Amino acid sequence: MKILCYSSFTFSYLNRARVLFQTLREHHPDWELAALITDRPPEGFNFDPAAEPFDRLVWASDLNIPNFQSWLFKHDVVEVCTAVKGPFIHQACDWGFDAVIYMDPDTAALASLSPLEGWLEDHDILLTPHLVDANDDDAAIRDNDLSASRTGIFNLGFVAIRTTGEGARFAKWWNDRLLSYCYDDMPNGMFVDQRWCDHVPALFDRLKIIRDPGYNVASWNLSTRKVTVEKNGTISVNGAPLRFWHFTKLGAVGDAMTKRYAGTNFPVYEIWAWYKRQIQAATDPTIPDRWWAFGAYDDGRPIAKRERVLYRERIDLQQAFPNPFASGRGSFQEWLEHEGA
Amino acid sequence: MAVTAPVDDRPRAADVHRVIAPAFDPEFYRAIYTDLPPDMGPLWHYRMAGWQEGRDPAPWFSVEGYLTAHPDIAAAGVEPFWHFLRHGRHEGRDIVPSRHAAAYFAQVGWTPEPWSLEGFAAARGAADGQRRRRVSAPPLTALERAAVEAEFDSAFYLALNPDVAASGMDPVDHFVRTGWLEDRDPNARFSVLDYLDNNPDVAAANINPFAHYLTAGRAEGRSPRHNLGFRYDVIARLKPVEARIADAVTASARLRVDPPGRLLIALGALGDLHMTLSHDNYVEHSGGLQACVRREAEQFARRGVAHLHIYPAKPWPVVRASGEAGPLGVLLNGRRLGVFAPDAVANALRAATSGAGRRSFAVHSLLGHEPDATADILNAAGLSEGFFWLHDFASLCAGFHLLRNDVEDCAAPPADSAACAVCAYGATRARHVEAHRRLFERLAITVVAPSQTTLEFWRAHGDLPARAAVVLPHARLEAGRPARRSRTPRPFRLAYLGMPTPLKGWPVFRDLAQRFEHDPRYEFLHLGGAPDPSAPAAFHKVVVTADRPRAMQETLDELEADAALIWPLCRETFSFTAYEAAAAGAAVLTGPDSGNVAAFAADPAVGRVLADEQALNAAFDTGEVLALGRARRKAASYTLAYSGMTADLVS
Structure with missing residues (x-):
């Protein structure tokens, strides 16, 4: 099976994407790996795609999204990095691959993912739920079950599709929704690309929900997953081989949630310690912390979230300012200063 | 038994500064010593002259008091404040406050500010980014x-x-x-x-x-x-192996070697000669492996055979690669001859052994050695056949305890396994195996295992081309007799022997002692060099020295310990403490991953092997462990007979 696996990120997450692609290359040298980047390299950073551990580079600006600058401005960094996943997967269906897999940059393969290829023989869409076992502890229900109810039953740090049939139909539908409705707006039923996929079991056939606990292990499901390292060198999760981990929220918040639910299950800390070492080795110090080229107006002033929301809610502003990033006379920025407040 | 962490006792100036600066109290120093030159910083003055003049670095520390209480430090000429902060406080060494402290506090009134340990703690926290x-x-x-x-x-x-x-x-x-x-x-x-x-x-x-x-x-x-359990803390503190290697490279490159001619003269013409190689200077450092080399040297000395020991002059966490500098320390019959480049050692040996004589060698550890340089040195002395001791599993992995991320026995899984991928030692495993393979290819090696279980494991998990293999235990129990046991009923006594380190299972003992602290059925004892108050256990100071090699066994016997918890996290090749405990009449209580300890304790006359830490707790909960009491077991004590190490194998 000819597989394309891609990840969507900005240069702030290049270190994580490098680790993901390195682990994928190790276990799946035959997969084509693609980086989807919604950013521009920071000054002082020498970006050499040929030296990176991926095979194909796609800039979000090359996805032919109509009115790209205006569209991009409506999103913050998380919203846009998830929104571009839709156009990419839809367009990739025509690139000659049998299947396309998306993985978040902060995931990493710890073993072969080859069972996915077997499942894709019989199914057109694969999704991993946040939880495959229910919690019964109050704190865990609040932290994990209710959180998944708000943000989406499936974690869209992973999705795999066949490029034909229901897979292609899903890709077109997801593309359409994400181009218009990929916002962090929970009161209105949206949590970027994720809540949409709650509809997938109802809208599409040939879906497999992966309930194997070795896939998409993360702090939100550690309360019901026990990790062990066997003497033969296999790492198991509830007895199944560990396939890939989702290292969400690298830092104090992630550490706190991991500790809360891993408890004395020490192999979890070993895996996290390994990941942190890999990230450190993959980090380029010339990329400024939290860098994102589209986080500021042309004059360098940061763009506030409320300014993006205002712009996306006002069609008149979108028409008046097709390039809202501009600074100076006649710009959206100038309009904000005089009238937007 | 395994290689113990090497310690370098000679402080570098930068290290002295780094260690003492946060704890040094400049206000105190200036207030008390009013004769300081105005343009000289108090810390600088203390480091350059003050401590040698008996001036104190902080109100809570007396230089004179420390040197008087610890004449070995005084004799070594080491700066005492650094020594206390770096080593002494871990060794339980006593300190006394400065004789100027009272006057100083009276002068300034007590406020938190002068307490420089705040700065010390802040600096310590800043280093790990968590303060x-x-x-x-x-x-x-x-x-x-x-x-x-x-x-x-x-x-x-x-x-x-x-x-x-x-x-x-x-x-x-x-x-x-x-x-x-x-x-x-x-x-x-x-x-x-x-x-x-x-x-x-x-x-x-x-x-x-x-x-x-x-x-x-x-x-x-x-x-x-x-x-989160003690293993969480161990993982959080784990220093990447690459960083440890980088430290060794830097330290070794900084060393100045002695002129080759000095070694040539010191060696003179050697007749009968036994050579050993290990990871450190066995005279200066103590531990199981060092005691083995010492005993081996004594045995050869009795036969009139000279003993030459070669070790990396700076400690190394792994074998050395060919491009990495590695000056070697050389000891002749326990006397230090100096530090020399490997080729200088080979050249001097070639000259010194040009005459006839019986020659033999044993490699006790390849840490810090480069295999080709090692073979060149041995070849220069006319040696091509010899012995390699399995004191640990360095020939299978750079993590020579086979302790994945220092927390769990890994059993040397395939190098391409997921376990090795997430292990801190995984990336350097190949380097270690290949270095040993190179040594085994250059020399005809007989592998010596101190226990059968070690040899079997080593054979099943590696493929180094050894010429032969033998088992020679470091010690055996002889001449059993009824052990001392009082007739009056008393609680069951569980002892922990030695240094309170995670590697040797101290946290398992501590957690058990804390859990059963108030249970009248049990008493907990700690026999060792320094106490750790985190465990509610009665501490008994025991220091095993060349003069008192059986100190541990004797104390254990006097205290009538019923059992000893020998629960190393790692697979031991030979555990002296397990044998000492058994010799003293204490049952050996251990887990399944303890290697030679588990093999030894599987004999019901020796002790009990429990499935895991949960089973250990359950045995205390239910009282099942009480069956191991001296009286119920009709415990016997033994004489511990030590082997002559390689001397037993060389005719």
Whole structure:
């Protein structure tokens, strides 16, 4: 099976994407790996795609999204990095691959993912739920079950599709929704690309929900997953081989949630310690912390979230300012200063 | 038994500065020593001249007192404040306050500011990036103060904080005023650091976390410390192997070697000669492996055979690669000849062994050695056949304890396994195996295992081209006789022997002792060089020396310990402590991954192997372990007969 696996990120997450692609290359040298980047390299950073551990580079600006600058401005960094996943997967269906897999940059393969290829023989869409076992502890229900109810039953740090049939139909539908409705707006039923996929079991056939606990292990499901390292060198999760981990929220918040639910299950800390070492080795110090080229107006002033929301809610502003990033006379920025407040 | 962590006793200037600067008290120094040149910093003055003039670096530390109490430090000419901070406090060495302390405090009035250990703690925290910025402690209410006093463990606090003990200050006062700000714990069951990490609301409020826990947190169900197990802490502290190698490269490159001619002269013409190689200077350092080399040297000396020992002059965590500098230390019959480049050692040996004589060699550890340089040196002495001891599993992995990430026995899985991928030692495993393979290809090697279980494991998990293999235990039990046992009923006594380190299973013992602290069926004993008050165990100082090699066994016997918890996290190739315990009539209690210990304790006459730490707790819960009491077991004691090591194998 000819597989394309891609990840969507900005240069702030290049270190994580490098680790993901390195682990994928190790276990799946035959997969084509693609980086989807919604950013521009920071000054002082020498970006050499040929030296990176991926095979194909796609800039979000090359996805032919109509009115790209205006569209991009409506999103913050998380919203846009998830929104571009839709156009990419839809367009990739025509690139000659049998299947396309998306993985978040902060995931990493710890073993072969080859069972996915077997499942894709019989199914057109694969999704991993946040939880495959229910919690019964109050704190865990609040932290994990209710959180998944708000943000989406499936974690869209992973999705795999066949490029034909229901897979292609899903890709077109997801593309359409994400181009218009990929916002962090929970009161209105949206949590970027994720809540949409709650509809997938109802809208599409040939879906497999992966309930194997070795896939998409993360702090939100550690309360019901026990990790062990066997003497033969296999790492198991509830007895199944560990396939890939989702290292969400690298830092104090992630550490706190991991500790809360891993408890004395020490192999979890070993895996996290390994990941942190890999990230450190993959980090380029010339990329400024939290860098994102589209986080500021042309004059360098940061763009506030409320300014993006205002712009996306006002069609008149979108028409008046097709390039809202501009600074100076006649710009959206100038309009904000005089009238937007 | 395994290689112990090497220690370099000679401080570098940068290290001295780094260690003492945060603890040095410049205000005190200036206030007391008014004759300092105005343009000279007090720390600089202390380091350059002050300590040699008997001046004190802080009110809680007397230079003269430390050197008087510890003549070995005085004889070594080492700066005492550095020694205390780096080594002495871990070794339980006593200190006394400066004789100027009282005058100084009278002069300035007591305030937290002069206490430089605040700076010390802050610097320590800054290094690991976890320090919160807390600068002052609000006073406690009478209710909070009473709650703190009720559960504060003064003995624990003073044992862990010798500076506070030396100051004579009330320990509760110290804790309340500044101690908690420095992450000092009020008792063994409460962790200031964990509580503040787990409860950001308490941290943000800048209130005494112990007082909060006692008056509110406990009732709210908050935990007094994290319940992540000791392995979490070990993983959090794990230093990447690459960084450890880089440190060794830097330290070795900085070494100055002695002129080759000096070695040539010192060696003279050697007749009968036995050569050993290991990871350190066995005369200066103590440990199981070092004792083995010492015994081997003695055996050869009795036969009139000279003994030459070669070791990396700076400690190395792994074998050395060909491009990495590696000056070698050389000992002839226990006397240090100096530090030389490997080719200088080979050349000098070639000249010194040009005459006839019986020659033999044994490699006890290849850490810090480069295989081709090692083979060249041995070839230069006319040696091509010899022995390689399996004191550890360095020939299977750079993690020579086979302890994945220092927390769990890995059993040397396939190098491309997921376990090796996430292990800190995984990336350097190939380097180690290939270096040993190179040595085994260059020389005809007979592998010597100190236990059958070690040899079987080594054969099943590696494929090094050894010419032959033999088993030679370091010691055996001889001449059994009834062990000492009093007739009066008393609680079951469980002992821990030696250094309180995770590798040897101290946290398992500590957690067990804490859990059963108030159970009248049990007593817990710790026999070793230094106490660790985190475990409620009666401490008995025991130091095994060349003069008292059986000190551990004798003390254990006198105390009539019923059992010894020998629960190393790693697979031991040979455990002296297990044999010492059995010889003293104590049952050996161990886990399944302890290698030779488990093989030894599988004999019901010796002890018991339990499935895991849960089973250990259950055995104490149910009282099943009481069956191992001396009287019920009709315990026997034995004489421990040591082998002659390689001397037993060389005709």
